[in-house]
Amino acid sequence: MRIVVAVKQIPDLVEELELTADGTDVDRELLKMVVNEFDDQALEEGLCLKEAGDAELVVVALDEPDVDQTLHAALAKGADAAIKLTGALTGWIDSHRRAALLASWLSGQSFDLVLTGVQAADDLDGQLPGLLGAQLEVPHISVAVRVEAEDGMAKVWQELAGGTVVVDEVRLPAVIGVQAARQAPRYVSISRIRQAQQSGGITEVEVQAAELGTEQFALRRLVAPEAAGHAEMLAGGAGEVADRIVELLRAKGLVRS
Amino acid sequence: MGNDVLVLAEHRNGRLSDVTFELVGKARELADRGGGRVLAVLLGETSLAHELGVADVVLCSEDPAVATYNAQAYERAMVHVVERQQPRLVLTSTTTVGMDVSTALSVHWPAPLASYVVDVRRDGEDLAVTCRAYGGKLLAEVALTGPRAICAVIAGCFPAADGRSEVAGRSEVAGQVELLDLEGVFDGLGVSVAQVVEPEKGDVDITAADLLVSVGRGIGSRENLEVVQELADALGAPLAASRPLIDQGWLPKARQVGKSGLTVRPKVYLALGISGAPEHLEGMQHAETVIACNTDPKAPIFDVATYGTTVDLFDLTDELVKRVQE
Ligand SMILES: Cc1cc2nc3c(=O)[nH]c(=O)nc-3n(C[C@H](O)[C@H](O)[C@H](O)COP(=O)(O)OP(=O)(O)OC[C@H]3O[C@@H](n4cnc5c(N)ncnc54)[C@H](O)[C@@H]3O)c2cc1C
Numbered sequence: 001m002r003i004v005v006a007v008k009q010i011p012d013l014v015e016e017l018e019l020t021a022d023g024t025d026v027d028r029e030l031l032k033m034v035v036n037e038f039d040d041q042a043l044e045e046g047l048c049l050k051e052a053g054d055a056e057l058v059v060v061a062l063d064e065p066d067v068d069q070t071l072h073a074a075l076a077k078g079a080d081a082a083i084k085l086t087g088a089l090t091g092w093i094d095s096h097r098r099a100a101l102l103a104s105w106l107s108g109q110s111f112d113l114v115l116t117g118v119q120a121a122d123d124l125d126g127q128l129p130g131l132l133g134a135q136l137e138v139p140h141i142s143v144a145v146r147v148e149a150e151d152g153m154a155k156v157w158q159e160l161a162g163g164t165v166v167v168d169e170v171r172l173p174a175v176i177g178v179q180a181a182r183q184a185p186r187y188v189s190i191s192r193i194r195q196a197q198q199s200g201g202i203t204e205v206e207v208q209a210a211e212l213g214t215e216q217f218a219l220r221r222l223v224a225p226e227a228a229g230h231a232e233m234l235a236g237g238a239g240e241v242a243d244r245i246v247e248l249l250r251a252k253g254l255v256r257s
Numbered sequence: 258m259g260n261d262v263l264v265l266a267e268h269r270n271g272r273l274s275d276v277t278f279e280l281v282g283k284a285r286e287l288a289d290r291g292g293g294r295v296l297a298v299l300l301g302e303t304s305l306a307h308e309l310g311v312a313d314v315v316l317c318s319e320d321p322a323v324a325t326y327n328a329q330a331y332e333r334a335m336v337h338v339v340e341r342q343q344p345r346l347v348l349t350s351t352t353t354v355g356m357d358v359s360t361a362l363s364v365h366w367p368a369p370l371a372s373y374v375v376d377v378r379r380d381g382e383d384l385a386v387t388c389r390a391y392g393g394k395l396l397a398e399v400a401l402t403g404p405r406a407i408c409a410v411i412a413g414c415f416p417a418a419d420g421r422s423e424v425a426g427r428s429e430v431a432g433q434v435e436l437l438d439l440e441g442v443f444d445g446l447g448v449s450v451a452q453v454v455e456p457e458k459g460d461v462d463i464t465a466a467d468l469l470v471s472v473g474r475g476i477g478s479r480e481n482l483e484v485v486q487e488l489a490d491a492l493g494a495p496l497a498a499s500r501p502l503i504d505q506g507w508l509p510k511a512r513q514v515g516k517s518g519l520t521v522r523p524k525v526y527l528a529l530g531i532s533g534a535p536e537h538l539e540g541m542q543h544a545e546t547v548i549a550c551n552t553d554p555k556a557p558i559f560d561v562a563t564y565g566t567t568v569d570l571f572d573l574t575d576e577l578v579k580r581v582q583e
Contacts, residue, residue: 013392013532014553026391041504096363096370119356121391124399126370126409130360134332139447140361141328143353143517155451158328159517161352162269163456163510166326171447177356179517180504216369216403222395225557231549231565238568242576245527245548248564252524252546254468255492255581 001055001149004109005046006102006116006128007039007074009064013121023221025092026122033066035073038117044181045147046115047078053150056080058111062101063089068202075196076188085207094217095123099131101207106136111173113149118142118177125217129177139170142177260293263344265335266309267354268302273309276350276412281311282419283377283410284348288313290379293345298338298437300331306434310422315434316342322443326354329448332361337442339366346377346384347407352516359409369401372409373535384408392534393557412516412539459511461495467524468492471514471541473499475530475551475570479507485529488574491581497521499531515540529570533558 011017011031018027043059050057059074060083061067071082085105093101106114114136119127133140145165146157154170159179170176234241249255262284266277277297284295297312299305300323306315316338322330335358339347347362349355351373363370371377375396376387384401386408401408418424463469470489476482482496489496496512503513514521516536526544531537533549533556541547542561549562550570559565566573 011391013394016555017391017394026395095360099364124372124388124390124397126360126363126372127356130357131364134361134364139329140357141448142356157454159353160269160326161267161274161354161517162519163513163517164269165454165456166450167452167454168328169449169451174447180500184505216401216406217371218400218402220398220400222390222397224555225393225396225560231547231559231562233559234564234566238572238576241550241566241568241573242580244564245573245577246580248546248548249468249492249525252467254494254525 001053001112002110003046003049003055003057004106004111004114005039005043005057005059005074005079006114006132007043007059007061007070008036008098008120009033009061009067009070010036010121019222023223024219026222028065028091033064035070036117036120038119038178040117040185041181042115042117042178043074043077043079044183044185045144045178047186048182049113049147049149050078052148058083060085060102060105062093062098063087063204064093069193071202072193072196073188075201076192077186082202084202084204086204087207092122092219094125095128095131096125096217099128099135102132103135104207105205112152113147113154113172114175115147115178116175118144118179124219127177129175133175136173136175138173138175140175140177141168141170143179144176145180146182147176147178259343259345260288260291261296261342261344262288262293262346262348263296263298263339263342264312265347265349265355265358266297266299266305267350267352268299268305271302271305273305275417276352276410278417278420279412279415280348280350280410280420281309282417283415285311285419287346287377287379291345296342296344298335300334301325303434303436308422311420313433316437317434318437318439320439320443322446325450325453327446327448327450328357329446330443331358333442333446334437334439335362336365337439338437343405345405349407349409351409351411355409359407363407366405368405368407369403370407370409371399371401374408374410375414377408377410389535392532393538393560394555411535413542456510459509461511463495463497463512463514464519464521466495466521468494468527469497469521469523469525470494470527470529471497471499471531472502472529473531474501476502479505481571482507484571484574488578488581491578499537528558528562529574531558532556533561
């Protein structure tokens with residue numbers, strides 16, 4: 001079985017999100033980029049599948065800022081190969097184009113399962129799993145919390161609103177959008193990542209920038225949400241804040257006396 | 258080009274979900290402005306069609322392929338319907354169903370798609386759409402051009418009352434109910450549903466509490482949960498959490514607040530180390546009072562909180578425990 005895990009970088013959301021001068025994108029040169037947390041879950045589920053059976057795991061990403069570190073980490077965790085798709089890739093890459101680029105590479109590959117994160121913080125024109133599955137004309141399932149596979153079939157635990165889970169039997173190949181792996185993503189030490197880096201495991205492949213973009217989707221600008229509904233910030237240190245909170249709870253009859 | 262607005266209805270345990278009414282209400286407004294009809298697609302539970310009186314036409318199917326949610330069957334049915342109806346706009350939610358269907362439609366029908374939509378307006382020939390982006394830290398203003406479009410809308414952004422026939426003053430089944438002819442549409446499906454598993458009922462019911470202490474990834478490690486548990490115990494409140502803590506196995510699923518967990522409306526929701534991602538907000542934004550503690554002053558949780566503080570959650574927890582235990 002051949003499993004492909006597609007990963008990408010997004011800005012670290014804990015940091016201040018600086019915008020470019022024209023306000024249509026976050027400043028990708030300036031920002032710290034980290035792996036999309038759901039892609040990390042997809043990688044973990046892929047690694048669990050690989051360990052459970054006889055599978056080859058290939059991790060693939062577009063050539064975007066800081067992606068090498070993510071690919072090296074994936075190799076250090078146990079991926080068999082890492083592919084970096086290169087081409088004219090700058091700025092925000094919408095999901096339709098991302099799917100088209102991945103699809104153009106995948107069409108020359110044999111694969112049984114494509115795993116990727118259920119969503120990403122910047123997939124404004126839709127989530128990758130459905131777009132990629134539809135472009136490849138294979139079944140796709142989003143919000144998976146467990147995947148098992150054998151003999152051309154996968155069993156996929158798909159979570160619906162409110163926590164109900166449908167267990168699907170899916171004919172392979174298929175694209176699965178992973179919400180959470182069956183276990184927390186494994187940790188890999190910096191020294192192992194360095195080793196992977198030194199053995200130079202990333203293969204670069206140039207892809208044609210497919211025409212399947214979203215010209216009819218025009219991102220005019222990004223703005224911070226209006227402060228209108230903003231919280232009243234409680235002044236002072238932890239002690240004073242705690243005083244205020246206890247007062248508030250008391251006023252609502254939620255603490256005794 | 259048509260001016261119809263088509264909504265995919267969602268239901269669970271024999272009830273239409275709130276977001277369906279939110280979408281139908283919005284669809285009504287947009288269709289009325291553009292002189293089009295509201296079409297609702299209802300798969301699997303035809304008996305609920307009479308609740309969709311705000312729509313002009315309810316398109317139903319009782320085909321066994323869509324009796325329970327099957328991603329591929331829903332996709333095929335929706336592609337079949339939109340190819341025949343050619344609406345101006347399709348509205349779905351951003352639930353699992355909405356994500357599966359909106360993306361596939363965008364490719365097969367082809368139409369531009371905006372996701373995480375919180376507002377959609379007509380703007381001349383185009384649609385002006387606002388989307389929540391970057392975990393809620395930014396809003397994106399998007400123009401969808403061309404003759405048709407798809408919007409996947411976040412639950413809780415439009416009033417559900419506008420879509421409920423009894424509230425909106427439209428008689429039941431004002432619209433027509435039509436049975437879809439889906440002959441052949443489900444041939445050779447590659448997805449079948451083997452089993453449906455309902456979530457386990459928890460030891461405590463977080464939806465029943467007046468006061469909830471809720472904790473997020475800011476807690477750092479499982480060991481640290483002890484300190485917030487101590488606070489919850491002192492306050493006599495159950496401990497709830499954001500999804501990542503549940504996924505790590507640190508707390509049972511029945512403690513999860515949000516889109517894929519429970520919706521809570523306590524008198525006070527004390528959020529410790531929770532960023533306020535859209536999926537979390539869906540589950541708690543209607544709490545009476547939200548008190549949020551987060552060291553990042555730009556955290557989106559502060560946009561829905563009543564009171565906020567940027568002190569460290571561990572310091573705050575210590576101080577609160579001291580005061581409450583006194
Ligand atoms: C389909 C789908 C469904 C989902 N359903 C849900 C759901 O039901 N519920 C849910 O919660 N999520 C859900 N999510 C996940 C959601 O997208 C976010 O990943 C999640 O809500 C983030 O949780 P968090 O706020 O605890 O973590 P983070 O976003 O990592 O936030 C942690 C916060 O803690 C703050 N912090 C750090 N240290 C401290 C400190 N010492 N003191 C105070 N503050 C500190 C940080 O500033 C940060 O803002 C879903 C996602 C998907 C894709």
